[in-house]
Amino acid sequence: MSESDTLGDSKRRNFLIKVTSVVGGAGAAAACIPFVASMNPSADVLAKATTEVDLSGVPVGGVHTVAWQGKPVFIFHRTPEEIKDMEASDGGFDPEPDDKRVIKPEWLVVIGICTHLGCVPNKEGPGWTCHCHGSQYDDSGRVVRGPAPRNLAVPPYYFVSDNKILIGKSKA
Amino acid sequence: MTNKIIHWIDQRFPLSSFVKHDLTEYPTPRNLSYWWNFGFLAGFVLVLQVATGVFLAMHYKADVSLSFDSIQHIMRDVNYGWLLRFMHATGASAFFLVIYIHMARTLYYGSYRAPRELMWWTGQGLLLMLMATAFMGYLLPWGQMSFWGATVITNLFKATPFYGEEVVSWLRGGFAVGDPTLTRFFSLHYLLPFLILGGVVVHLIALHTVKSSNPSGIDLAAKDNIPFHPYFTSKDFYGLGIFLIVYCLFVFFFPNSLMEPANNIPANPLQTPLDIVPEWYFLPFYAILRSVPDLVGGVVAMGLSVMVFSFMPYLDRSRIPGGAHYRPWYRMMFYLFMADMLVLGYVGHNPPGGNMLLIGRIATFFYFALFVLLPFLSKKEERWLIQKGLPPELKELMASDAKEKSEMHHRRNGDNK
Amino acid sequence: MKNLIITLVLCFTAAQAWAEEATLEHIKVDTDLPAIARGVDDLMGNCHSCHNLKYVTYLDLEKLGIDRQKIDGWRGDQPINSPLTSLMSDEAAMQSFNLVPPDLSLMTKAREGGADYVYSYLLGYYSTPDGVVKNHIFPGTKMPDPLGMSTTTDHAQREQIRATAHDIVSFLYWAADPHEQERYRLGYYVIGYLLILTLLLYFVKKQIWSRLK
Numbered sequence: 001m002s003e004s005d006t007l008g009d010s011k012r013r014n015f016l017i018k019v020t021s022v023v024g025g026a027g028a029a030a031a032c033i034p035f036v037a038s039m040n041p042s043a044d045v046l047a048k049a050t051t052e053v054d055l056s057g058v059p060v061g062g063v064h065t066v067a068w069q070g071k072p073v074f075i076f077h078r079t080p081e082e083i084k085d086m087e088a089s090d091g092g093f094d095p096e097p098d099d100k101r102v103i104k105p106e107w108l109v110v111i112g113i114c115t116h117l118g119c120v121p122n123k124e125g126p127g128w129t130c131h132c133h134g135s136q137y138d139d140s141g142r143v144v145r146g147p148a149p150r151n152l153a154v155p156p157y158y159f160v161s162d163n164k165i166l167i168g169k170s171k172a
Numbered sequence: 173m174t175n176k177i178i179h180w181i182d183q184r185f186p187l188s189s190f191v192k193h194d195l196t197e198y199p200t201p202r203n204l205s206y207w208w209n210f211g212f213l214a215g216f217v218l219v220l221q222v223a224t225g226v227f228l229a230m231h232y233k234a235d236v237s238l239s240f241d242s243i244q245h246i247m248r249d250v251n252y253g254w255l256l257r258f259m260h261a262t263g264a265s266a267f268f269l270v271i272y273i274h275m276a277r278t279l280y281y282g283s284y285r286a287p288r289e290l291m292w293w294t295g296q297g298l299l300l301m302l303m304a305t306a307f308m309g310y311l312l313p314w315g316q317m318s319f320w321g322a323t324v325i326t327n328l329f330k331a332t333p334f335y336g337e338e339v340v341s342w343l344r345g346g347f348a349v350g351d352p353t354l355t356r357f358f359s360l361h362y363l364l365p366f367l368i369l370g371g372v373v374v375h376l377i378a379l380h381t382v383k384s385s386n387p388s389g390i391d392l393a394a395k396d397n398i399p400f401h402p403y404f405t406s407k408d409f410y411g412l413g414i415f416l417i418v419y420c421l422f423v424f425f426f427p428n429s430l431m432e433p434a435n436n437i438p439a440n441p442l443q444t445p446l447d448i449v450p451e452w453y454f455l456p457f458y459a460i461l462r463s464v465p466d467l468v469g470g471v472v473a474m475g476l477s478v479m480v481f482s483f484m485p486y487l488d489r490s491r492i493p494g495g496a497h498y499r500p501w502y503r504m505m506f507y508l509f510m511a512d513m514l515v516l517g518y519v520g521h522n523p524p525g526g527n528m529l530l531i532g533r534i535a536t537f538f539y540f541a542l543f544v545l546l547p548f549l550s551k552k553e554e555r556w557l558i559q560k561g562l563p564p565e566l567k568e569l570m571a572s573d574a575k576e577k578s579e580m581h582h583r584r585n586g587d588n589k
Numbered sequence: 590m591k592n593l594i595i596t597l598v599l600c601f602t603a604a605q606a607w608a609e610e611a612t613l614e615h616i617k618v619d620t621d622l623p624a625i626a627r628g629v630d631d632l633m634g635n636c637h638s639c640h641n642l643k644y645v646t647y648l649d650l651e652k653l654g655i656d657r658q659k660i661d662g663w664r665g666d667q668p669i670n671s672p673l674t675s676l677m678s679d680e681a682a683m684q685s686f687n688l689v690p691p692d693l694s695l696m697t698k699a700r701e702g703g704a705d706y707v708y709s710y711l712l713g714y715y716s717t718p719d720g721v722v723k724n725h726i727f728p729g730t731k732m733p734d735p736l737g738m739s740t741t742t743d744h745a746q747r748e749q750i751r752a753t754a755h756d757i758v759s760f761l762y763w764a765a766d767p768h769e770q771e772r773y774r775l776g777y778y779v780i781g782y783l784l785i786l787t788l789l790l791y792f793v794k795k796q797i798w799s800r801l802k
Contacts, residue, residue, distance in 0.1 A: 016796060020789040024409075027782060034252035038227050043249040047648050047670035202801070244644045244694070247768075254768045255775075398801065406794040413787030420783060424776025428698065428766075436699035436765075437691075 050168030052160065055107065063123050065112060068167045072112035072120055073155060074128075074141070075165075078105070082126070082139045091142025094151045098140045101154050109165065110141035110152040121152075128152070194380055199397035200404050201386035207281075208384065209411035210274040215372060216412060217267045222365050224260040228253075232312065234358035236351045239314040240438040258427040264306050265430050266419050268453035271299060275481070280506055282488065282495030283385035289485045291382065294375045296482050298368055303454070303478075305364040308357040310451065311349075315435030320448045322349045322357070328461075331471035348441060389493030390569045447523045455520030456513050462524050463536040473536065480543050487543060490550040492557055493573075498566050501553040505542055512538050613726070616708040619759040620770055622654050628760025629655060631753050633663055635735045636693065639682065642673040644694035645764050653763070686731045697758065698765040704758050711754040714739035 051068040053075060058064045061082075064075040078086070083105045086098040102108055112120050112128075119132035127138040136145040141152035156170035181187045231250050233242040246253035275295070278284055284292035311322040326343050330336040345352030383391065422430065430452070434445040450458050460477045464470035488502075496503035512535050519532040562570075619625070629650060647660050648670045664671065679689045700706040706726065713725040714734040722739045724730045734740070736750045763769075 016789070017793055020786070020793050023786055023789055027786060034255050035223065035227050037251040038253060038256055039230065040251050042231075042245070042251060042253070044245065044646075044670065045249075047646070052668065241644075247766075248644060248649075254766075254772065258772075402797050403801070406790070406797045410787065410790040410794040413783060413790045417780065417783045417787060420776065420779050424772055424779060427772075433699055433701050433703070436695040 050166055052164060052166050054164055056163045060106075066167070068111075068155060073167055074108070074110050074112045074123075074152075076108040076110075076123075076139070078108055078139060085126075086138065086140040089138075091138060091140060091151065092144035093146075094143055094149070096140075096142060096151055101140050101142075101151070103157070103159065107165075108139065108141060109154060109157055109167070111155050112152070114148055115143065115150040115152065116146075116148040196399060196401040198380065198400040200384055200400045201388075202396055202398045202403070203386050203388060204384060204404070204407075205387055206407075206411060207273070207277040208386075209408055210270050210277060211379075212408040213270045213411065213415050214267065214274055216415075217263055217270055218365070218368060218372065221260065221263045221267060222369075224256050224263060225362070225365065228256050228260055229362060232358075234312070234355050236314060236354055236439070239312060239354060243313045255423070258423050262419065262422045262427055262430060264309065265422075265451070265453065266415075267302065268306070270415075271302065272453070275299070276510065278385075279481075279484070279509075280496045280503075281385060281387055282389055282493070282502075284484045285488065286485065287382045288378075288385060291375060291378045292485060293482055294371060294378060296479070298371045298375065300478070301364055301368050301371065305361060305368065306451070306453070308361040308364070311354060311357045312361065313435060314354065314439045315432075316437045316439055316445045317432045317435040317448065319349055319439035319441065320444055321450060322353065324448060326353075328467075328471045328474075331468040350441075387494065387497060388569055389495055389497065390573045449521060452517065452521075455518075456516035457520075459516040459520035459532050460536045460539065462520070463529070463532040473540075477536075477539060480540070483543070487546040488550050489547050490554040492554055492562070492566075493570065494566070498563070499550075499553055499557065501549055501556075505546070505549065509539075509542050512542070612709075613702045613705040614709040614712065616704050616755060616758055618704050618762045619755070620763070624756050624759045625653065625763050626655055628756035628758070628763075630659070631757050632693075632760055635753075636757070637663075637673065637675055639675055639677050639690045639732075641675050641690075641692045642694045642764060643692055645673050645767075646670050647673065649767065653767075688731060690732070693761060693764070695765050697762045704762050707761060708754055708758045711736060711757065712738055712751060716740065 049069060051066060051073075053064075053066050055064075055075065055077070058075060058077045060077050061079050062077050064077075065072050066075060067073070083098075087105070090097055099105070101110075114121050114130040114132065114135055116130065116133055116135050119130050121128035121130040121135070121137060127136060127144065128141070129136050130148065133147050134145070135143060135148035137148075137152055138144050141154070143149070143151050155167050157165045157167040158169065158171055160166050178188060182189070228246065231242060231246045231253060233239055243257070246257050248254075250256075278292065278295070307321075307325060311318045326340055326349065329339045329343060332339045341347055343353075344350070345356060432449060437445075449455075457474050457477055461470045461474040464473045490499060490502065492499055496506050515531065515535045516539065519528050519535060522528050524532070646669075647664045647667070650660050651657060651669065660669075663673075675690075677690075682689050697704045697707055702709075710724065710726040710730075713727070714722055714736075715725065716722055716739045722734050724734075736753055738747070738750050741747050741750060
């Protein structure tokens, strides 16, 4: 056997092993996909990504708390005076006009999780107070006293009918 | 850079020398056939079962009111949950298939003989742990077959002397199989595979001490060997490819063929399904259990039928190497034993009574008779073979082996002085 | 010789077992959407008043592609992700049948014979000469003949009932294993890939071992 033959043979061999390693490696990587994917939210969890809420049971001035994706959502039926008060100001140190935070002024829908460290604030007097670290929010869910850095978040939602909202999607 | 890291590790941990000694340069007889692939495959299936099992356990609930539902949750809602579950369920069958072939190879080639008794016995221990793991895993879906299988098998412990009833209710944590049973079976089903992993390490350490057996039956690892890598890594991976094709055919196209319809009905403690059948891998032993018309006798016979393999190093008294290869009588017995296993499996699958009972009893008798006769037949066969004159290539092998051994003996004695 | 006898005996008993199962009528299950859609329609009309399908939700039906308006009609006020539970309570069922009708989600997987069993059972109703309705497949059944097979003599109508039963079983077959088609599709790719990989591994093995010669 001549020298060049041996060389050619080993080249071919190396190429074959490389191709096989790549194909095998790709397969092994692909085989990981179902394992990783199985830890993502399952179909029944995703089915709860939206929550339908009937508003007819919430009296004027009343707050209704519903669970959406495992988080509390405050649905606050505001009185005309409260609406007027809120429209008059831009809140505290995270200024935002009230009409940017509501679809219909009488209904405030906010995620009831303090933007500081995640406690659930309580409705006390006008607005909400978080008892963990003393943050305060007004009747538009805007932070008026620290340590919370931001206003209570507004979840995506839309009115299915006059009395029904769907939380989790911003459009039908 | 890599060299530096490896050097750093090597000063603190024998990484390179381990890889060299036990993997890349590990001496392996070059004449190993494809029957020697199944140990590697068993290791692969074990890892596969642990991996799928860990991910299934993230979604499974060990509670009698939830477990059946949680299986359906896995099958329907969890992303690729159906795939993980079918892989795990099919994997159990694959595990037994691979292990049984691995054992059959050991029996055929006489690999259990000195100096590999410890390998054979650790293997036997691994088989028992595998059986226990499979049995407990089968309860977890909480279907009719799960429930009644567990009821029947835990009842076997009634055969315990004096404390039968107490042992049974201790195992179950109640008067019947129930929530405590399910929870503890889940706990142990998760634990045992890790004990199996430990057992596999012992099995492998023993293997690397005595080296692989081979079809000739003479220790070749010391003379006619080749490094494990790349020869046997490439061969093992090729075998793995073939195995995966068969395995995936079952996982993707016939996963339900290995499942009993009755297990798709939630467990009902008030109603037994018409006939209770264990999984295929327990059928021969189940048939032996049913063949003895007495509870204690049946349990003893079944236990013995599994444990009797341990005695093989002593039951086989022939010194002719190569297992069944050079031994026509032993070969005949091996094939008869395989056929008997199949008959027992068939009997175990069918409802007892009539013909089945009779065939089962004959096959059970035959099963034990083969083991009992082996010491006499193997000795007689050896004498007959030597009288007849061994084939020249075998004589050569035996002579070279004897020479090697005496040389080694002298060398060792010399060292001592 | 003994082996031969055993084999013969085995063949004989196996043939007997085969003969018993042969009374089931074979159904070639439809896996395409129109048949399944007809099936769920028939099921909601004929079976769902008593039987639950607690592992199938209205959302599953929507995802499968069943007409949303029909789904809304069936579910009424229930949220879209509620299971297909029947209107009949377990207590009411106990009163009328002395048992709770079995859940149908897994029915085609939960009986020996699978879809063939359910199909043959639905069509297995007949009237005895003295007017009692019985079933060939499940003599002890307490379910009244749902499709009217026992009272229909007209050939065209009987064919119609057979078609209905076929669609219902097709739907139940889907319901018992909703990912089956996805599994087959993925399976072809996986097997194809493994064939290529194994072929490559074979050549690698062959080349490496050829160094020895």
